[in-house]
Amino acid sequence: MPISELLTVPYRYKRVLPDFQNRDDIRFPDTLVAALLDRFTKPGDKVIDPFCGLGTTFFVCEEKDRIPYGIEADRQRHDWVKSRVKTKENLLFGDSADIVSFDLPEMDFSLTSPPYMPHWHEWNPLYNGDPRYDGYDVYLERVQSIYAGICRVLRKDAHVIVQADNLTNERFSTLVWDLGKALSEVMTLEGEIIVNWSENVENDKQFTQCLVFRNNMNL
Numbered sequence: 350m351p352i353s354e355l356l357t358v359p360y361r362y363k364r365v366l367p368d369f370q371n372r373d374d375i376r377f378p379d380t381l382v383a384a385l386l387d388r389f390t391k392p393g394d395k396v397i398d399p400f401c402g403l404g405t406t407f408f409v410c411e412e413k414d415r416i417p418y419g420i421e422a423d424r425q426r427h428d429w430v431k432s433r434v435k436t437k438e439n440l441l442f443g444d445s446a447d448i449v450s451f452d453l454p455e456m457d458f459s460l461t462s463p464p465y466m467p468h469w470h471e472w473n474p475l476y477n478g479d480p481r482y483d484g485y486d487v488y489l490e491r492v493q494s495i496y497a498g499i500c501r502v503l504r505k506d507a508h509v510i511v512q513a514d515n516l517t518n519e520r521f522s523t524l525v526w527d528l529g530k531a532l533s534e535v536m537t538l539e540g541e542i543i544v545n546w547s548e549n550v551e552n553d554k555q556f557t558q559c560l561v562f563r564n565n566m567n568l
């Protein structure tokens with residue numbers, strides 16, 4: 350069944366930011382992760398966040414008795430999260446494009462917010478700005494190939510959620526729609542959950558979007 354839903358959750362963070370990070374919009378609120386875990390997983394499920402960042406998925410999984418796994422390419426963020434979680438061995442430092450080589454067990458669910466890129470930027474956040482990989486098309490191809498790898502460690506029919514926003518700084522950039530199109534080449538796009546923040550919204554951003562995919566190895 351296609352998914353087209355509105356989910357209302359408070360915009361609330363549990364942990365203070367590390368000193369090296371000055372903006373909350375690098376991470377998603379714990380409240381959203383909790384609501385999605387309740388909806389799509391059960392205790393004991395293995396959950397992978399391929400862009401682990403400041404570890405929100407990881408922390409909330411531990412609170413809810415899910416088994417977290419994460420990959421993070423930034424050493425400082427990786428070390429900060431690792432020093433605060435219980436299942437340290439499941440947090441990997443590296444590039445999520447190499448996921449298949451990490452020898453992970455079969456995952457039941459994936460949730461992340463990938464690094465954002467507006468279509469008119471050249472700087473590709475998935476290659477840390479290496480100029481050999483400039484450009485939005487390269488970015489979308491890279492996200493697609495990373496998710497092709499993630500599908501190989503997910504059980505068949507597992508849900509995959511990608512949280513993102515269409516970008517409204519300076520110019521409108523259709524990031525959510527472009528991610529939906531690129532990723533539906535490697536997974537089945539079931540639909541979207543529009544998340545309405547019920548309180549304490551930063552930057553006047555009243556909502557965000559979660560694309561809901563299913564791993565379909567037949568694609």
Ligand SMILES: C[S@@+](CC[C@H](N)C(=O)[O-])C[C@H]1O[C@@H](n2cnc3c(N)ncnc32)[C@H](O)[C@@H]1O
Nearest residue numbers: 376377400402403404405421422423444445464
């Ligand atoms: C938007 S943040 C994720 C935030 C996370 N959801 C949270 O709540 O803390 C995206 C993260 O992806 C990381 N990243 C970028 N490219 C990566 C790659 N190829 N492999 C793994 N991590 C990567 C960045 O360093 C950044 O921390």
